[in-house]
Amino acid sequence: MRGLWTQASRPRLTAVSHHLSCVDSFSSTLVRKTTTRPPRRRPSFAEHVFTLLLTPVLAAALFVDTSWKAKQRRDWDDKLAAINHEISQLREQEQRLRSSLQLRDIHYGLYQQRRSYATAAYAQVEVEDEQILSEIEMPTWEEGVSVEDEVPADQNPRIREVLSAKEFSHEQLSNFHRYHRLNAITLALRMLLHLRIGPNPFYSITPEDDPVDIAALDSLDPSSSVSLPTDTDRLVQMLALTRKQMRSLRKLDDLFYAAPQIQAQANRGALHRTIQDLTVEFDAGNVSLPGLIEGYGKAILRSKEVPSISVYVMLIRSLSKVGSYSLAYHAAAAMKNSTLPLSDPAIFYMLLQIGRACDSRSLNNLLHYIANSDNPLNLIHKWEKARVHGLDLPVPATLNPRLLMALVYVALRCEQPDRAEAWLSLLREADYGSPWKDDLFRSFLAYHSQHGNWEEGKKxxxxxxxxxxxxxxxxxxxxxxxxxxxxxxxxxxxxxxxxxxxxxxxxxxxxxxxxxxxSQNDYRKxxxxxxxxxxxxxxxxxxxxxxxxxxxxxxxxxxxxxxxxxxxxxxxxxxxxxxxxxxxxxxxxxxxxxxxxxxxxxxxxxxxxxxxHSNNASALVPAEVEKLQSKLAEQDVLISEMKARLDLALLRQNSHEKEAAGRQERWIQSAARVAQEVRETKEGFEKLQGRFEAQEAIILQLKVRSALAASRQQSWLEDDNERSQKWTESTVQMTEQLEQLKDGFQKLQRLNEMYEQERAQTRQEIAELKAAARLVNQESQRCQDQGPATGTVHRMLRGDASARSEMAKKQESSKPIDVPTTKTVSRENGPLLSSSKAIRQALKAQKKKTPMSQPQESSGMDMNDLPADEDTLRRTATTPKKRAK
Structure with a gap:
C-alpha cells in the first residue's frame, strides 16, 4: 500500500508561479511585493478532498487483491488434497496387494478367510492344493426337473377349504399384492448390485462363483422405455427403502392365507410367460447374464402382476446352469420370503442352492421350517418327521425320490454324511430312485473323491x-x-x-x-x-x-x-x-x-x-529308494508351482513400479504446469491492476447513463399508462354508444312493424268504404227514378257528409301531428264510420219503405260528397305515418 501511495501523482495545488503575466497590472505587482509572503506548503482543503476520493479506490484494490490470493490459496489446497488422497489410495492398494500375496503364499490361506455361510456345523477338511471345493464340471441335478410339475394350489383340498371359509377385502388384497411386488423388486435390485459390485474374494458365497465383468453392463439396451438405475448409491438407497416397506407389510396375519389365491392369479398372468421366454433365450446363449437381470427387472416394472413360484424356480435353474450360484442364492431367498405355497420343484431348488453354498445353518433352518410348519398353506405337499438310523429326519410324505436325492446331496455338501446315509436308506427301497440313480452315485463318488476316501469310494x-x-x-x-x-x-x-x-x-x-x-454365459472353468x-x-x-x-x-x-x-x-x-x-x-x-x-x-x-516291464524290474529295488523318488517327484511339482507364483509376484511388482514411475512423472509435469499457470496469473493480475482505475471511471459513466435511461424509461412508462387509460375510457364510451344504437334500432324495428299493421288495416277499411260508396251510388240512381222522397234522403246524406268533412278539415288544420293512431281511435266513434252507419240505416229504411225520422231528414246527405269523404279517410289514414316520422 505504501508503494501505491508513493506512485500516485498528486497535483501541486498550492504552488505559486513566479512568472508574471503581461496582462497583470503594475498595482497588483506592487501589492504582492509589499505584502508578507505566506508559507510555501500550507495545508489546504484540496489535499483532504484528494485523499477522500482516492481511499475507496485503494480499498477496492486491496479487497480484490485479498480475495484473489484467498482463491489461489483454496485452489492450491484442493489440488494438494487430491494429490494426497491419490497417494493414500495407492498406498492402500499396495498394502492390499502385499497382504494378498502373503495370504496366497500360505498353504490354502485364502480359503480360511472366506465367509462361508456354514457356521460351526461346517467341518473344515484339509484338501490338497489342486482340489477346488464345490466344483461340479457337468450339468447335474437340475436336469430332468420340470417347472410344470408344480401342483396348483387349488388341487389341495385343505387349501380350498380355507379359501372358501375366509374372504379378504379389496384393501387387504392390495396390500398383499404390494408385498409380493416389493419382494420381486428387491430381488432385481440385489442382482443389479451384485453385477455392479461383484463378489468379494474374501466374502464370496461359493468358491466357484466367478466375478462378472462390469463392462458387460454397457451392452444393455439404453433405448428401452423403462430404464433401470445405474448408480450404485441409488440402488443401495432403493434397496433399503423397499426392505423397510416390506418389513411393515410382512407383519400382516393373513399373508399366508391369501398366498394360494395370489399364486393362482400369478400362474395365469403374462409375466410368467415373459420370464419363461427370457430364461429360454438365456439358456440358449442368446441373452447375456446382465441382459437376463435387466430383462427380469424391466418385466417386473412394466407389469402390474405378481411373480409366481415358477418364476423364481426358472431363475434359479438358469443361473445354476451357468455357475452364477450367488445370484441363484438371492433368487432362492426371495422365493422363501414370498410366502407363496412351496411346491416340490421349489423346495428342490432351494435345497440345491443350499448345497451349492455349503450353508449348513440355512439347511437346518429350512428343514425345521418345513417339518414344524403348522400352516397348511406353506407347503403343497406335507412333510413328516421319521426316525431313521437313530436320527429324526424330515421326510416328504410323498417320498419323492428327487427330493430325497436333493437331501442326500445337500447333506454331503454340508458335511453331514450321517444324514445322507439315513436318507439314502429310504432310497434303497425305491432302487436308489431308479430314473435318476446316476445323480445319487455321482454325488457319493464326488464326496469320497473330495475326501480321498478310497475304502468307501470303491463301494x-x-x-x-x-x-x-x-x-x-x-x-x-x-x-x-x-x-x-x-x-x-x-x-x-x-x-x-x-x-x-x-x-x-x-x-x-x-x-x-x-x-x-x-453356453456363452457359462463362466465355470x-x-x-x-x-x-x-x-x-x-x-x-x-x-x-x-x-x-x-x-x-x-x-x-x-x-x-x-x-x-x-x-x-x-x-x-x-x-x-x-x-x-x-x-x-x-x-x-x-x-x-x-x-x-x-x-x-x-x-x-x-x-x-x-x-x-521297467516297473516289474524295479520291484527288486529297496522300498526306501522308491519312497525317495516319489517324494522327489512331489517336491519337483511344488518347486514348479512356487516358481510360477514367484514369477507372477515379480510381474506384479514390476508393473507396480512402472505405474509408480509413471505417476511420479505425471506429478512433476502437473507441478510444472501449475507453476506456469501461477506466473501467467501474476502477469494477468498486474495488467488488471493497471486497468482498474479506467474501469472505475467507465463504471461511473455507465451508472450515470443507466440512471438517465431509467428515468427516461419511467417517463415512457407513465405516458404509456396514460394513453392506455384514455384508450380504455374511449373504448367504454364507444361500447355504451353502440348499446344505445342497438336499442334505438330495435325500437325503430318495432315501430315499423306497427306501421305496417296499421297500413294493412287502413287499406282494408278503404276497400270496404269504396264498396259501400258503390252501393250508395247505385241506390241513388234508383232513387232518382222513383221520386222526390229519394231526393230528400240524398240531401240529408249529402248535408251530413259535408258537415263531417268540414269537421275533419278543422281537426287536421288545428292538430296535424297529434292525430291519434289507429290503435287508440275507436272504430265506432269515427266520423266516417258514423256516416256509413247513417247510409246503411237509410238504405234499410228505403228497402222497408218506411219514412225516415225528423233528425235524419234535417241532416240530409248528397251522394256527390262521397269523394270528399274518401279524401278525408285518406288524410286520416296518412296521419299515423306522418306521426311516426
Whole structure:
C-alpha cells in the first residue's frame, strides 16, 4: 500500500508561479511585493478532498487483491488434497496387494478367510492344493426337473377349504399384492448390485462363483422405455427403502392365507410367460447374464402382476446352469420370503442352492421350517418327521425320490454324511430312485473323491458298475458321467491300475467322454485334473461299430469288462487302507508343469508297455529308494508351482513400479504446469491492476447513463399508462354508444312493424268504404227514378257528409301531428264510420219503405260528397305515418 501511495501523482495545488503575466497590472505587482509572503506548503482543503476520493479506490484494490490470493490459496489446497488422497489410495492398494500375496503364499490361506455361510456345523477338511471345493464340471441335478410339475394350489383340498371359509377385502388384497411386488423388486435390485459390485474374494458365497465383468453392463439396451438405475448409491438407497416397506407389510396375519389365491392369479398372468421366454433365450446363449437381470427387472416394472413360484424356480435353474450360484442364492431367498405355497420343484431348488453354498445353518433352518410348519398353506405337499438310523429326519410324505436325492446331496455338501446315509436308506427301497440313480452315485463318488476316501469310494464304484445297465437305459450320457466320476476318484486316491481298467473298459465298450454343454454365459472353468481325464479319454480311439451298437449292449460290455476289477476290489483286504495314500500305489506317474501349460499341476497318462516291464524290474529295488523318488517327484511339482507364483509376484511388482514411475512423472509435469499457470496469473493480475482505475471511471459513466435511461424509461412508462387509460375510457364510451344504437334500432324495428299493421288495416277499411260508396251510388240512381222522397234522403246524406268533412278539415288544420293512431281511435266513434252507419240505416229504411225520422231528414246527405269523404279517410289514414316520422 505504501508503494501505491508513493506512485500516485498528486497535483501541486498550492504552488505559486513566479512568472508574471503581461496582462497583470503594475498595482497588483506592487501589492504582492509589499505584502508578507505566506508559507510555501500550507495545508489546504484540496489535499483532504484528494485523499477522500482516492481511499475507496485503494480499498477496492486491496479487497480484490485479498480475495484473489484467498482463491489461489483454496485452489492450491484442493489440488494438494487430491494429490494426497491419490497417494493414500495407492498406498492402500499396495498394502492390499502385499497382504494378498502373503495370504496366497500360505498353504490354502485364502480359503480360511472366506465367509462361508456354514457356521460351526461346517467341518473344515484339509484338501490338497489342486482340489477346488464345490466344483461340479457337468450339468447335474437340475436336469430332468420340470417347472410344470408344480401342483396348483387349488388341487389341495385343505387349501380350498380355507379359501372358501375366509374372504379378504379389496384393501387387504392390495396390500398383499404390494408385498409380493416389493419382494420381486428387491430381488432385481440385489442382482443389479451384485453385477455392479461383484463378489468379494474374501466374502464370496461359493468358491466357484466367478466375478462378472462390469463392462458387460454397457451392452444393455439404453433405448428401452423403462430404464433401470445405474448408480450404485441409488440402488443401495432403493434397496433399503423397499426392505423397510416390506418389513411393515410382512407383519400382516393373513399373508399366508391369501398366498394360494395370489399364486393362482400369478400362474395365469403374462409375466410368467415373459420370464419363461427370457430364461429360454438365456439358456440358449442368446441373452447375456446382465441382459437376463435387466430383462427380469424391466418385466417386473412394466407389469402390474405378481411373480409366481415358477418364476423364481426358472431363475434359479438358469443361473445354476451357468455357475452364477450367488445370484441363484438371492433368487432362492426371495422365493422363501414370498410366502407363496412351496411346491416340490421349489423346495428342490432351494435345497440345491443350499448345497451349492455349503450353508449348513440355512439347511437346518429350512428343514425345521418345513417339518414344524403348522400352516397348511406353506407347503403343497406335507412333510413328516421319521426316525431313521437313530436320527429324526424330515421326510416328504410323498417320498419323492428327487427330493430325497436333493437331501442326500445337500447333506454331503454340508458335511453331514450321517444324514445322507439315513436318507439314502429310504432310497434303497425305491432302487436308489431308479430314473435318476446316476445323480445319487455321482454325488457319493464326488464326496469320497473330495475326501480321498478310497475304502468307501470303491463301494460306490461297485454299485455304479452293477447298475450300469439301468443307468444306460435312461441315457448313455448319464453312464458316461458316472464313469467320469469313477475315474476322478481313482486319480484322487492314486489308483492308477483301477483307473486304467475302468478307462479301457469304457473305450472298448464304445462309450465316449460325456458331452460338455457350455453356453456363452457359462463362466465355470475346468479343473486341470478334469481336463486331463477328458482329453485322455477323448484321445483314445473307439471301435468302428460304436454308433451302430445299441446302448444296452454297450452297458453289458462295460459290465463284462469291469468284472475282473470288481473281483479285485472285493478281494482287497481293508488293512491296506492304513497305508499312506501317497505310498499306496507306486504306479502313479506325476507329470510336472511345462512352459506351455504352467497352470497344470500334473497329468494322468497311460503307462506304456516298456514302462510296465521297467516297473516289474524295479520291484527288486529297496522300498526306501522308491519312497525317495516319489517324494522327489512331489517336491519337483511344488518347486514348479512356487516358481510360477514367484514369477507372477515379480510381474506384479514390476508393473507396480512402472505405474509408480509413471505417476511420479505425471506429478512433476502437473507441478510444472501449475507453476506456469501461477506466473501467467501474476502477469494477468498486474495488467488488471493497471486497468482498474479506467474501469472505475467507465463504471461511473455507465451508472450515470443507466440512471438517465431509467428515468427516461419511467417517463415512457407513465405516458404509456396514460394513453392506455384514455384508450380504455374511449373504448367504454364507444361500447355504451353502440348499446344505445342497438336499442334505438330495435325500437325503430318495432315501430315499423306497427306501421305496417296499421297500413294493412287502413287499406282494408278503404276497400270496404269504396264498396259501400258503390252501393250508395247505385241506390241513388234508383232513387232518382222513383221520386222526390229519394231526393230528400240524398240531401240529408249529402248535408251530413259535408258537415263531417268540414269537421275533419278543422281537426287536421288545428292538430296535424297529434292525430291519434289507429290503435287508440275507436272504430265506432269515427266520423266516417258514423256516416256509413247513417247510409246503411237509410238504405234499410228505403228497402222497408218506411219514412225516415225528423233528425235524419234535417241532416240530409248528397251522394256527390262521397269523394270528399274518401279524401278525408285518406288524410286520416296518412296521419299515423306522418306521426311516426
Amino acid at each position: 460306490w464304484i461297485q454299485r455304479s458298475v452293477n447298475h450300469a445297465l439301468s443307468i444306460a437305459n435312461q441315457s448313455i450320457d448319464r453312464l458316461a458321467r458316472v464313469i467320469y466320476r469313477m475315474l476322478d476318484l481313482c486319480v484322487r486316491c492314486r489308483k492308477l491300475a483301477e483307473y486304467t481298467a475302468i478307462l479301457d473298459a469304457a473305450v472298448e465298450s464304445g462309450i465316449g467322454p460325456p458331452p460338455v454343454q457350455k 475346468f479343473h486341470p485334473r478334469t481336463r486331463s481325464i477328458l482329453l485322455e479319454w477323448e484321445a483314445l480311439p473307439l471301435p468302428d461299430n460304436t454308433e451302430a451298437c445299441p446302448v444296452i449292449d454297450k452297458a453289458k460290455s462295460f459290465q463284462y469288462a469291469c468284472r475282473s476289477l470288481l473281483e479285485q476290489l472285493a478281494q482287497t483286504p481293508p488293512a491296506r487302507a492304513t497305508k499312506r495314500e501317497g505310498d499306496a500305489d507306486e504306479d502313479l506317474i506325476l507329470m510336472a508343469s511345462t512352459a506351455s501349460n504352467p497352470n497344470q499341476r500334473y497329468a494322468v497318462r497311460r503307462r506304456e508297455q516298456d514302462s510296465v
